[in-house]
Amino acid sequence: MQTDKQFSEVVREWAKVFMHRSGRDFKRFMDATGLSFSQLNILMRMMHEDCIGVSDLGEKMGITNAAASQAVDRLVQMGLVERSEDPHDRRAKRLKLTPDGLALIKKGIEARSQWVENITQSLTTEQQEMVIRALTLLTDAARQMED
Amino acid sequence: MQTDKQFSEVVREWAKVFMHRSGRDFKRFMDATGLSFSQLNILMRMMHEDCIGVSDLGEKMGITNAAASQAVDRLVQMGLVERSEDPHDRRAKRLKLTPDGLALIKKGIEARSQWVENITQSLTTEQQEMVIRALTLLTDAARQMED
DNA sequence: CGATATATTCAAGCCCGCTTAACTAATTAG
DNA sequence: CTAATTAGTTAAGCGGGCTTGAATATATCG
Numbered sequence A, B: 001m002q003t004d005k006q007f008s009e010v011v012r013e014w015a016k017v018f019m020h021r022s023g024r025d026f027k028r029f030m031d032a033t034g035l036s037f038s039q040l041n042i043l044m045r046m047m048h049e050d051c052i053g054v055s056d057l058g059e060k061m062g063i064t065n066a067a068a069s070q071a072v073d074r075l076v077q078m079g080l081v082e083r084s085e086d087p088h089d090r091r092a093k094r095l096k097l098t099p100d101g102l103a104l105i106k107k108g109i110e111a112r113s114q115w116v117e118n119i120t121q122s123l124t125t126e127q128q129e130m131v132i133r134a135l136t137l138l139t140d141a142a143r144q145m146e147d
Numbered sequence C: 001c002g003a004t005a006t007a008t009t010c011a012a013g014c015c016c017g018c019t020t021a022a023c024t025a026a027t028t029a030g
Numbered sequence D: 001c002t003a004a005t006t007a008g009t010t011a012a013g014c015g016g017g018c019t020t021g022a023a024t025a026t027a028t029c030g
Helices: A002-033 A037-048 A054-061 A065-077 A099-119 A125-144 B002-033 B037-048 B054-061 B065-077 B099-119 B125-144
Strands: A081-086 A089-097 B081-086 B089-097
Touching: A002 A037, A002 A099, A002 B037, A002 B099, A002 B125, A037 A054, A037 A065, A037 A089, A037 A099, A037 B002, A054 A065, A054 A089, A065 A081, A089 A099, A099 B002, A099 B125, A125 B002, A125 B099, A125 B125, B002 B037, B002 B099, B037 B054, B037 B065, B037 B089, B037 B099, B054 B065, B054 B089, B065 B081, B089 B099
Parallel strands: none
Antiparallel strands: A081 A089, B081 B089
């Protein structure tokens, strides 16, 4: 099918443009917030997983517990993460974004959303509606593949 | 208009899911290649801008010339970037991706493309075609806004 | 030609994020 | 109760990436 080839090509071009832009924006966000890639990555994960432990976090980030502990400690001191004792197991800690931490990450998402909204400004209403439907499909499909 | 509100909401949800996934994938790509966020960011920029100078690169990355020079030097030693003299101005260097560097970045883009292709597998042919059209529109619109 | 500007590199030093290894404290197994 | 396991922290050390400031080499202006 010609459609298959075209499909791959379109997606690849999109990924190329998008990754380029993504890198730039993320760098700017890092500079603006003064946070590192690692730190933002941790905060983003925390937004998706409420109340995670230090070891779990380290495992999911692919770093040692020690590294996770240190990273978390910095974020706690910045007031972005709340570290409380797990009532059921006093060895464990329950990590959670503070309101400030949540707001910060949401601001980053907002910026990305804004970019997409901006680039669609030039489109017709009909085209915008198609973009909405397509993004809805992609979002739903992506959610179903999550771990 | 209700459409506007819905539009923002859809885009925001998409950005949320996408950024989460993006962070994970990028981290994996960093680990797999052994390259840092900065290094990959530089390589991606080089793919878009053929033959850039050290100062220009530094300016676009928001770092000093010295930092850019050092970063480039590491990438040259890894065989990912070619640094040659500018024939018109022997002070300046012309930086360019080597075939290896280009292949590496393309592999990253390929991975991202593959992810999108995977999540669209569950869609109907009709829906997939709509996604194609939407991504084409977004890609073109994004290209027109580049500096 | 001499002074100045430009492109890049070098050197010293700082902070961050990672690792390993040792440590503390709480839970669980025998 | 003792021993082993589990969760997390702490400490020392390494390399990356950044900065400032000086050095080098080339280009340009007067």
